[in-house]
Amino acid sequence: MATSVHDVPRSASRPRGLAKFFVWSIDHKVIGIQYIAVSLLFFLVGGTLAELIRIELFTPTASLMVDGGAYNTLFTMHGTIMIFLFVVPILAGFGNYLVPLMIGARDMAFPWLNAFAFWMLPPAGLLMLAGWLVGPAQAGWTSYFPLSGPVYSPFDGQTLWAISLHLIGASSILGAINFIVTILNMRTPGMSIWQMPLFCWATLATAIIVLGATPFLAGGLTLMLFDRLAGTSFFSPATGGDPLLWQNVFWFYSHPAVYIMVLPAMGILSEILSVHARKPLFGYKFVAMSSMAIGILGFLVWGHHMFTSLAPWARIPFMITSMAIAVPTGVKIFSWLGTLWGGKIRFTTPMLFGLGFLSMFVLGGITGVFLAAVPVDVHVHDTYFVVAHLHFVLFGGSVLAIMGGIYHWFPKMSGRMYSETLGKIHFALTYVGFFLTFFPMHFLGLEGMPRRIYTYDPKFETLNQLSTIGALIMAVAIVPFLINIVWSIIAGKPAGNNPWRALSLEWMTSSPPIELNFEGTPIPAPDPYGYGTPEGAAYLASEGKLLIAPGSHGHGETPAETKDVSSEHPAAGD
Amino acid sequence: MKSNRIMPFLFVGAVFVVIGVLVGLTARVFPTQGSAEAVSVDSLFNFMLAIAVVVFLIVEGGIIYSIIRFRRRPGDETDGAPIHGNTALEITWTAIPAVIVVVLSILSYQVFVGTQTATDDMLVIKVRGQQFQWSFQYPMPPDPDPAVTEELRAKIQTYMVNADLWVPIGRRVKAEITSQDVLHAFYVPEFRVKQDAIPGRVTETYFTPTQALDAWVLCAELCGVNHAGMSQINKVFVRDQAEYDQFINDLYAKAKSLANDPRAPEVGKELIAQKYPCGTCHVINELGTKGNVGPALNGIGSRAEGHAANGEGLFGGTDAAAYIRGSIVKPNGYLVAGYSGGLMPQNYGDPNVMPEDDLEAIVNYLLTLKDQ
Structure with missing residues (x-):
């Protein structure tokens, strides 16, 4: 059943060229790019909102906003859009595009379901934006009760917010099922689970988290909608409900959601660092297992978002579990350092973004330990320290990896090379702008500036102005990025199959890959990170000759002339 | 080597x-x-x-x-060391x-x-969060006056409320925190304490001030339209014991006089200044409040009389007082042109939130505001 894509009829009259991205398609590569493109559009929307936030905060008094409600809408929509309509779906897009290629499959396990999951996203995004037509959500992306309840948020935008997230959550769950089945069942013959690229491990861990956590978001949202529309009272204390119930349910999803946003980005980073440092990934099994450890521990830490509302005794166990997450995170960071060590580092644009991730994410990881310590968190909770922390994790981590990933796989997806010069300008401006925007926020938070305020104590003005200047630099950084993408799609140099001389299977087919991905059944490299090994060099040299003849896909048969390649070399990490 | x-x-x-x-x-x-x-x-x-x-x-x-x-050095096309x-x-x-x-x-x-340690001689201060202001209720000093009955003392206690947090140096303080509406978070950065105010619950936090200080009480949990303003309205005054006692004695003397005539306009004025957060959304020149969320209340007494004469917005009553009272307890019932519903607290009709005496006193005070 798992390989039945082979039999799915693919009619001859499908649109070609750009048009195919605007219609229903069950090709995972089209769907992947659809995810990525829609997410990037929302990245621009969310980014614009962020710029408006920073412009408002340039001075301590109200400047841009008519009132606090307008400002509350800005950060509510910024957070929601960046998380649910940019980072989560764009990583799903990378997963869609890359996982079947990386494991040598012809498509995802359930191609129709895959398309369906994607097509839930555009209506969800439109519903979210439609909030502005009816009075948008203003209760923050966390939408704590009672503020998000019918009495204090009477506008319909809050209802649309919940419905939109419901759709996105459902899309996410369907995608997760697809990833798990695909990764576990559809690896090409000869690829053991310990030979999968780490991006696949990260996607597998992420999909497991999604499957465990996202139903709680759906449950919470359902109760929220009942409270708002049907007069129930699950979360409103005035009528017997409990606002902390919402916090518990919400964070039981939303903390694991952090790993939904970070683990695939870490997977991207593992690919980039190894390929562009020309060196095997250091400690493959430790890195793969640390994804799983983070995924499991991630379910046990949600209370640290509630250190100022949870009963004092209940804060301690969450402190311990939250601190424990630093251990597998540290394993990853040191393993990436070990990957660089002794390599032949090429400073391509994806590598620069990868190094940017490594150097900035570590700060987000470190501040996470501070936030796990209850007495410290009590002081900095809901201050700009948290804003700094989360952006070092989600921008310094996820977004930099996403940008690196876009450049790394752009040649594969488009068949053309991007401009290194524009790419490097994009990186330099982003890196400097990012640091200038978010580093000063640590000090604002430690000094006691609360988040989510549009007027503030004048003593915070200088650091806020630095931060705003940084944000404007990041806005400028987007320009070379967009020019690069558009220009390179039209006029970039042909990339060839494997411009990075990488070993993983997505590079063992044409760029962009043909329909159903491979001419035959691909044989994976004995080690997807075997750079510097004779086996790796032999595998690269024999590119194209290691494919089984068409028609034998999925039967587990390996012709004699290629069998030796897969059997005589040890698996990765051994 | x-x-x-x-x-x-x-x-x-x-x-x-x-x-x-x-x-x-x-x-x-x-x-x-x-x-x-x-x-x-x-x-x-x-x-x-x-x-x-x-x-x-x-x-x-x-x-x-x-x-x-x-x-990578220029021209070097080799790979790194194959260390796994x-x-x-x-x-x-x-x-x-x-x-x-x-x-x-x-x-x-x-x-x-x-x-989190509690002590026997803690000073217990009741902290109440509302959109968009804190208020603080203090314990009463002993009063040898035989005329002060238990009942009167209970009444006086309700007026032992101030918009600023006064605490003495060196005394352990227990803050008992609650909210009248949405979540707030009591936050004094100088004390390193933060605790959410949750409607329907009383939460606690502890601190021991160590030096004379003027600071702000902030709100760290998003609480609505004027959340930002809530961090720039209530002050903290840490003083030595003598100055704190002076503050408490003055507060008590005032509370005692308010308790004599609980529905007088002066009581209403004091309640708006210290206990209820009207000024965070409404401008009242006499009290120096600057809130711009709702309509200004300057001249509300005259306008209410105009409404009474026209017979509009009276909530079933007949006079200016009915207009003001109705606007407080059912704020969506009659909206001033240019303002949308849902902004004002909807629970002032609940005597646990605003006792009848307080409501009457506030109405009586607002009726005295005749000048624009």
């Missing part, structure tokens, strides 16, 4: 540790240490900071070293962070328990 290769790294590591210790000993990134808790929290933070600096320097140093030392891992190293960098977080957990636990 393996030791010759490791020595430079050990040396650099030692330098990183020295830098970390120096940063931990000297960093002053917090506001004034206004409480005993601030001292212990800051020490914990600086201890963590020292470790964080070392970890940060190791990682960033490793990246920078690799970028320089292991950069080093189990001893991997176990080391799993175990050391594990030990660090265990130590940090234990230290944090000790500090946290210290901040």
Whole structure:
């Protein structure tokens, strides 16, 4: 059943060229790019909102906003859009595009379901934006009760917010099922689970988290909608409900959601660092297992978002579990350092973004330990320290990896090379702008500036102005990025199959890959990170000759002339 | 010579540790240490900071070293060394962070328990959060006056409310916190305390002020349209015991006089100034309030008379008082042109939120506001 894509009829009259991205398609590569493109559009929307936030905060008094409600809408929509309509779906897009290629499959396990999951996203995004037509959500992306309840948020935008997230959550769950089945069942013959690229491990861990956590978001949202529309009272204390119930349910999803946003980005980073440092990934099994450890521990830490509302005794166990997450995170960071060590580092644009991730994410990881310590968190909770922390994790981590990933796989997806010069300008401006925007926020938070305020104590003005200047630099950084993408799609140099001389299977087919991905059944490299090994060099040299003849896909048969390649070399990490 | 290769790294590591210790000993990134808790929290933070600096320097140093030392030289098309891992190293960098977080957990636990300790002679202050202002209710001083009955004392207690937080130096304070509407978070950065105010619950936090101080009570939890304003309205005054006693005695004297005639306009004026957050959304020149969320209340007495004459917005009543009263308890019932519903608290009709005496006093005060 798992390989039945082979039999799915693919009619001859499908649109070609750009048009195919605007219609229903069950090709995972089209769907992947659809995810990525829609997410990037929302990245621009969310980014614009962020710029408006920073412009408002340039001075301590109200400047841009008519009132606090307008400002509350800005950060509510910024957070929601960046998380649910940019980072989560764009990583799903990378997963869609890359996982079947990386494991040598012809498509995802359930191609129709895959398309369906994607097509839930555009209506969800439109519903979210439609909030502005009816009075948008203003209760923050966390939408704590009672503020998000019918009495204090009477506008319909809050209802649309919940419905939109419901759709996105459902899309996410369907995608997760697809990833798990695909990764576990559809690896090409000869690829053991310990030979999968780490991006696949990260996607597998992420999909497991999604499957465990996202139903709680759906449950919470359902109760929220009942409270708002049907007069129930699950979360409103005035009528017997409990606002902390919402916090518990919400964070039981939303903390694991952090790993939904970070683990695939870490997977991207593992690919980039190894390929562009020309060196095997250091400690493959430790890195793969640390994804799983983070995924499991991630379910046990949600209370640290509630250190100022949870009963004092209940804060301690969450402190311990939250601190424990630093251990597998540290394993990853040191393993990436070990990957660089002794390599032949090429400073391509994806590598620069990868190094940017490594150097900035570590700060987000470190501040996470501070936030796990209850007495410290009590002081900095809901201050700009948290804003700094989360952006070092989600921008310094996820977004930099996403940008690196876009450049790394752009040649594969488009068949053309991007401009290194524009790419490097994009990186330099982003890196400097990012640091200038978010580093000063640590000090604002430690000094006691609360988040989510549009007027503030004048003593915070200088650091806020630095931060705003940084944000404007990041806005400028987007320009070379967009020019690069558009220009390179039209006029970039042909990339060839494997411009990075990488070993993983997505590079063992044409760029962009043909329909159903491979001419035959691909044989994976004995080690997807075997750079510097004779086996790796032999595998690269024999590119194209290691494919089984068409028609034998999925039967587990390996012709004699290629069998030796897969059997005589040890698996990765051994 | 393996030791010759490791020595430079050990040396650099030692330098990183020295830098970390120096940063931990000297960093002053917090506001004034206004409480005993601030001292212990800051020490914990600086201890963590020292470790964080070392970890940060190791990682960033490793990246920078690799970028320089292991950069591809022009013309070099070869790969890096095929090193797949080093189990001893991997176990080391799993175990050391594990030990660090265990130590940090234990230290944090000790500090946290210290901040949560109750004592017998604590000063208990009731903190009430409302959109968009805090108010603080203080315990009464003893009163030898035989005319003050238990019943009267209970009444006086309801007026022992001030919009500012006054606390004496050196006395442990227990704040009992609740909210009338949405979530708020009681936050005084100088004390390093923060605790959510949750409607329907009373939460607690403790602190011991250690020096004279003027600061702000902030709201750290998003609470609606004027959340930002809630951090710039209530002050903290830490004073020595004598000054604090003076404040309490003055507050008591005032409360006692208010209790004599609980529905007088002066009572209403005092309640708006100290207890209810009207001024955070409405301009009242006489009280110097600047809120711009709802319509200004200057001249509301005259306007209410106009409404009474026209027979509009009276909520079933007949006079100016009915207009004002109705607008308070059913704010969506009659909307002034240009303002949308749902902005004002909807629960002032609940006597647990606003007792009948307070409501009458406020209506009577607003009726006196005749000039624009």
